[in-house]
Amino acid sequence: xxxxxxxxxxxxxxxxxxxxxxxxxxxxxxxxxxxxxxxxxxxxxxxxxxxxxxxxxxxxxxxxxxxxxxxxxxxxxxxxxxxxxxxxxxxxxxxxxxxxxxxxxxxxxxxxxxxxxxxxxxxxxxxxxxxxxxxxxxxxxxxxxxxxxxxxxxxxxxxxxxxxxxxxxxxxxxxxxxxxxxxxxxxxxxxxxxxxxxxxxxxxxxxxxxxxxxxxxxxxxxxxxxxxxxxxxxxxxxxxxxxxxxxxxxxxxxxxxxxxxxxxxxxxxxxxxxxxxxxxxxxxxxxxxxxxx
Ligand code: GDP
Ligand code: MG
Numbered sequence: 001x002x003x004x005x006x007x008x009x010x011x012x013x014x015x016x017x018x019x020x021x022x023x024x025x026x027x028x029x030x031x032x033x034x035x036x037x038x039x040x041x042x043x044x045x046x047x048x049x050x051x052x053x054x055x056x057x058x059x060x061x062x063x064x065x066x067x068x069x070x071x072x073x074x075x076x077x078x079x080x081x082x083x084x085x086x087x088x089x090x091x092x093x094x095x096x097x098x099x100x101x102x103x104x105x106x107x108x109x110x111x112x113x114x115x116x117x118x119x120x121x122x123x124x125x126x127x128x129x130x131x132x133x134x135x136x137x138x139x140x141x142x143x144x145x146x147x148x149x150x151x152x153x154x155x156x157x158x159x160x161x162x163x164x165x166x167x168x169x170x171x172x173x174x175x176x177x178x179x180x181x182x183x184x185x186x187x188x189x190x191x192x193x194x195x196x197x198x199x200x201x202x203x204x205x206x207x208x209x210x211x212x213x214x215x216x217x218x219x220x221x222x223x224x225x226x227x228x229x230x231x232x233x234x235x236x237x238x239x240x241x242x243x244x245x246x247x248x249x250x251x252x253x254x255x256x257x258x259x260x261x262x263x264x265x266x267x268x269x270x271x272x273x274x275x276x277x278x279x280x281x282x283x284x285x286x287x288x289x290x291x292x293x
Contacts, residue, residue, distance in 0.1 A: 004085035004168035019151035030195035
């Protein structure tokens with residue numbers, strides 16, 4: 001059996017969380033068109049006849065360390081490289097960015113085998129450009145393998161998975177074969193609510209809100225979930241609630257359906273919106289809201 005951990009890294013929005021979900025054929029990590037959707041490190045575990053791959057989805061690496069939340073995201077991304085066996089570096093199409101140099105340096109320091117996965121190839125028209133790009137990539141960094149993929153359309157994901165198994169050490173399973181993530185249902189429920197908020201709200205708002213599960217009760221045939229949506233200002237509270245509560249109602253319905261699908265059970269979901277100013281710039285407030293891995 002080949003077993004080990006694989007870190008999925010890259011700039012925000014390249015498709016790391018989408019890739020993990022599609023490799024697992026299950027939605028474990030939340031995704032959206034907005035950068036910084038993923039705030040927590042999360043494991044996705046895939047067991048097959050070849051062995052077990054433990055994928056680590058990470059918040060994207062950033063330049064700015066201005067706020068406490070950004071510092072937290074950066075730390076999480078850095079510590080990811082400790083104790084993993086293989087790194088998959090995702091790019092969004094055939095472009096290098098100034099930003100990628102920072103990741104090169106981090107990878108060099110880590111000294112791990114790195115696979116370059118060029119994602120979103122469904123959007124690339126000129127396939128010949130791929131070869132030139134790969135030749136150039138080999139000059140920039142000693143990649144173990146280069147593979148074009150589409151996480152969204154499941155293109156080449158089986159190829160990527162096989163390359164990963166080839167690079168993993170022979171050892172016993174790290175997790176029980178039926179386990180798919182290291183996170184609790186409570187955590188996943190909070191993340192699903194945050195996904196719906198992120199997808200529905202304007203560009204600025206999502207970074208300034210967080211979701212806390214106040215109570216999670218399991219009854220026969222029904223899970224009751226009571227959640228608080230924390231925002232920074234009263235004006236944001238009004239946006240989240242929406243006209244006559246319409247926005248909050250829609251978010252609640254969408255989240256409930258996703259949670260029901262995930263835990264395969266009926267769910268009663270109650271959402272409150274509360275104001276707590278300055279939370280994203282205050283480490284203590286972050287801890288109290290569960291940002292403590
Ligand atoms: P992350 O920040 O790296 O985790 O990125 P996400 O997984 O949240 O994805 C960011 C956006 O890219 C989402 O809107 C995805 O639907 C989209 N996306 C991810 N993979 C692909 C792909 O293969 N093709 C296309 N066209 N879009 C993709
Ligand atoms: Mg993500």
